[in-house]
């Protein structure tokens with residue numbers, strides 16, 4: 001019956017029939033299988049696997065995933081036209097209801113009307129003052145990194161796992177330890193916390209500790225705001241985001257946050273860029289190491305903007321177009337958030353597009369509750385929009401390198417687009433300028449390995465359930481003083 005009603009819910013759209021749904025929590029544990037039938041499920045690395053296997057089979061840009069045992073029915077959508085339509089119609093395609101399971105209700109996951117309240121509270125914090133601070137803080141963390149790693153005495157440093165460096169750097173910037181436990185928390189049903197399983201108990205304890213810590217921080221902040229005491233962090237604007245959120249708890253009224261909402265929103269601000277920003281740095285640096293001529297263009301831009309070799313200021317941000325084009329192109333090829341998730345709020349029709357022409361093929365009826373997975377990997381490699389899609393070509397953004405460009409989905413689109421886009425770009429730009437001004441990034445080949453093999457090893461193989469690139473090994477070689 002489950003299979004039959006599932007097929008009906010997606011209008012018998014062809015696709016995968018499997019035991020557990022694409023978004024069923026425990027499915028995330030299973031390895032992605034392209035030949036997924038019966039006992040396998042598409043897993044959360046599916047869009048990458050499918051892309052590497054030459055894209056989704058079939059003539060249209062939508063496939064269905066219908067489980068016969070457990071989990072929800074979903075469709076995976078892979079055309080720009082459909083994705084734009086879905087993101088524009090947020091009343092029909094809203095955020096998934098299950099999205100708040102990890103941290104509680106917050107601006108990233110909340111649905112419908114309450115979202116306006118959350119966004120209204122958080123929005124003002126993302127001001128010029130904050131971005132100026134992000135720039136300064138990024139510069140300081142870069143200097144600390146050089147210090148701690150002892151690079152100032154080196155002519156050349158080899159980094160076997162780039163991610164370990166960039167994640168540490170970002171964690172330092174936003175002042176939290178890496179939260180590796182999030183995936184376990186996400187996939188563990190509440191009832192499982194009573195089981196005598198050490199790993200689950202440890203994760204529960206870690207999260208409870210974080211929540212208690214947050215409650216204490218909120219109480220402290222409330223007192224400081226009430227007594228109008230100004231700390232040196234306040235003077236520098238370091239509490240901008242946190243203050244906005246805590247004030248919404250104190251002020252009461254129509255836009256008030258309760259304590260759980262304060263915690264959830266503060267944590268989401270800490271976590272939203274925690275994986276995505278370092279992954280963007282990694283992909284960009286790996287591609288610049290491979291495409292040396294593109295790296296030289298970046299270096300030329302830095303030299304032009306900072307002819308005397310001075311440190312860059314936030315005011316220089318707009319001058320680093322070449323860097324931002326490279327970042328955008330790296331995010332096109334390796335979107336850190338490769339899938340966006342929506343839920344159908346009431347029965348609706350969606351025009352399925354033809355894979356080759358992009359024209360409307362036919363209308364599909366989707367039932368309320370169907371999950372919709374927006375596949376950014378495929379739309380970012382669609383030759384209709386990106387000729388030679390596999391090539392790293394920052395120049396394709398020459399006329400349109402705003403990350404809100406129509407064809408670029410890396411930061412989402414429409415009302416629910418990323419609130420931290422400028423924050424992330426500020427941090428990324430500052431880090432890249434500081435690094436590439438003084439150092440050339442090169443591929444670090446294993447013995448007997450060619451550049452092509454390196455590219456295959458670190459940029460395409462072993463892309464796993466968490467959408468990581470495999471360990472990227474690079475070398476930084478000091479440039480001559482400018």
Ligand code: HEM
Nearest residue numbers: 107108272273276277337340410411412416418419420424
């Ligand atoms: C390179 C880094 C980043 C990438 C690739 C990224 C990507 C995205 C994407 C794709 C969305 C839209 C999700 C959807 O439509 O379902 C989003 C939303 C969001 N992002 Fe980011 N993000 C990044 C950095 C950040 C940072 C640094 C912050 C906070 C400081 C942040 C906070 C948020 C929030 C709060 C939302 C939800 C906005 C809403 O629904 O109103 N992001 N992000």
